[in-house]
Amino acid sequence: MSAETTLGGSKWFDVLKRVPPWVSHRASAVWFLPLAASLCTLPSFASGYAMTLAVEVMIAGVFASGINLLTGYTGLVSLGQAMFLGLGGYGIAIGTALLGWPLWVSAPVTLVAVAAIAAAIGAICTRTRGVEFLLITLAFSQMFYGAAIKLRWTNGSDGMSGIPRPDLSLLGVNADSPSTFYYYVLAVAVFALVLLWRIVNSPFGSILIGIRENERRMMAMGYAVANYKIGSFALAAMVCAVAGILQSQYTYFVNPDSMSWQASGEGVLMVIIGGANVILGPFVGAAVFVVVKQALSLITDEYHLFFGIFFMLVVAFFRGGVLGAINTLIGKRR
Amino acid sequence: MSALEIRNLRKAFGGLQVISDLDLRVPSGQRHAVIGPNGAGKTTLFNIITGWQPPTSGEILIQGIPVQQGRPDLVTRGGLSRSFQKNMLLESVTVLENLRVACQAFHASRHSMFRSCRSFSDVVRKAQDAAEQMHLDNVLQRNVNELSYGQKRQLEVAIALCAEPRILLMDEPAAGTSPDERANLIRLINGLSSELTILLVEHDMDVVFAICDVITVLSYGKVLATGTKAEIQSNPRVIEAYLGQHHA
């Protein structure tokens, strides 16, 4: 009984594979420049609230981009990526608060540690596929979540606070100010985006895509597929960890909730909404997600219930994400 | 040294003996077909040769080197490339990309993570040559799901050729093709280098006779006979096996 069998002739993956319409070159020209311009000048015209939303969207976008590399591009659907988000945050917290290292030491050390842990976990998880992979990544993230709650030297479920923002005094600015922090996050997000874009268009990226398309054929071509899957897993984890670092710097705080299965689910939903296997997809998904979440929380306390329903509807009906659905409504255009 | 040598191969699935005491020697440059009724073990044989399934016992040697089980990628590295009975293509990318990825497999550029694929023009050129060889150069930019079935079968073989193999295994290359597509495929395969050893599994006798010099007949996992077309057609055991099939 293989989890790879398909129904109705569609590949087991279609919810994650369609390219949304707003990516076409014509569309890009229309929105890219204005968007870039507004992003660069946001603090000068936006309210404090809008800026915090923007920061949240960018951090979520980085997280979702990490998931996208693994899920959208390599085809490995994981429900445990939040463990790396949390590990990033905790790594910085442990490094700066417990070990007293400066940020420019803790951050790289955290990323290297996450890469190593992810490679080890990845080596185990990638021995499975499809639904089993889903379960095992979920189980691992629950393990880390449980550990975070139990461990006393990381304050258990209370979490760790006092995480410092980067010391940008060399540039003459203070990262504690919202607009400075905004630019910091923007810079990191853009850097991550460009990096991912390069990776995805590189030979390595083409191999990941090939693995998603037809893993057996890739092996038959001569690729040591297992190694590439582990590599993708580790890379994705590092990107998620970067988001975790940003997140903990944003709130000056980290707690086990950042590693929960809910967080993983939110990330996957962002990828599905924005359109997987498109470089900007996760950021669009993050934007939609953050806005909808804010709107929901204004209307009701029962965020989880409606979020769950929203998630189900998106998966069930919106092939290509919410934007793909809009595309279908206004007629296909390529 | 034969290009491909199989010694005392046995394969059992639980209590079912699928392949028994199979010996096969394919010299370099030979065009060899493996035929037999359904269930004779042909695809299992291919899966074992290419490392997708382990044999119960026996040896497979590719250019004198034993095959490492469970590592189809190493089998390809060892010089043996395979095309599949069901199309195994990278569905949502272009024909060129399929071939480019295939040609990239043994190229140093495959480790590159930050340079664009297109910047490695020698890989792209190899892909274009492979396309030309299988008459796919006019559909290079098409997505795979836009191709006709016959074109997909051509691509299936072209991808296998990208690995620059010494031995090419083709699992029913003409399966499901129309007469025109079949004739086209035969012509293309016959146009391949004469140094290339070809091992073919086929049901379609026209394809077999058009391409191959030597034929091995399998029945219930055992070799019934090996020989030229004439020898096979006059072999009493072969006739009995096939006529027996008819009656059953």
Added chain:
Amino acid sequence: MQLFLVQLLNGVQLSMLVFLLAVGLTLIFGLMNILNLAHGAFFTMGAYFGLVVANKTGSFWLALLIGPLLPFVAGFALQFFVLQPLAQRGRSTHLDLALLTFGLLFATAGAVEYIYGSAFHSIATPDFLKGRVALLGIEYPLYRLFIITVGVAIALALVLVIDRTLVGAKLRAGVDNREMVTALGININVLFALVFGFGSALAGFAGVVSAPVMSVYSNMGIGIVVTTFVVVVVGGLGNLKGSFYASLIVGMTDTFAQAFLPEAELFAIYALLIVVMIFRPQGLFGAAGRIA
């Protein structure tokens, strides 16, 4: 020695509870290739519904009998009205459906929290099963023995039904060849929905059964369902026998770790998972590993 025996029995008891959950999940997956990530919700649903029945009627046995009915209906409805139509229209594949149930997990977690709040409840042990029993030199709670008996009984019944009866044969046929079975006049959609309902009911049953020994609270499904996932992967997804033995192994591991190595308790079952995945990624009883 006595402590060891008590822990052994505790381990078997936990195993049986986990088995009831795992078997539903793996049955549904093995027969229909659907992974219901919200399976824990049926566990919770059964427990709460049983609680309601017990409070209204004062009878544990009625709670046990009626409690699983709500999850049965919910599971049937989910499969028949949501999952099946989506799968058949070709809009969703197995992975899509698994993601769908993940969304359901969110929704049910929120719904339970909303309806019941975070208070802890309990169902009283029935008088008949109260007290302890002298067994092999120790005194062991009768109710826990009851759980063990029930678990084993259900395991045997399942093996009998799936392998030996016509219903089981129809199910297995339906998975292999849908069109043929439908052509033979068997309504495979109803059959699948019944199985899904049954698997969910088993989870609900486990919920009611566990109530006297564990608390009933809104997050009760989450903890045990992750253990269930580990069991199902270790045993081999879709393999009934596998889930039985894996439940025993995991239940024992967890109980003994809790008793003798409390710090490592959490990691014990994950360590088990890791070891199994390294040496047999398809699970202990799963079908021989595909290379890709």
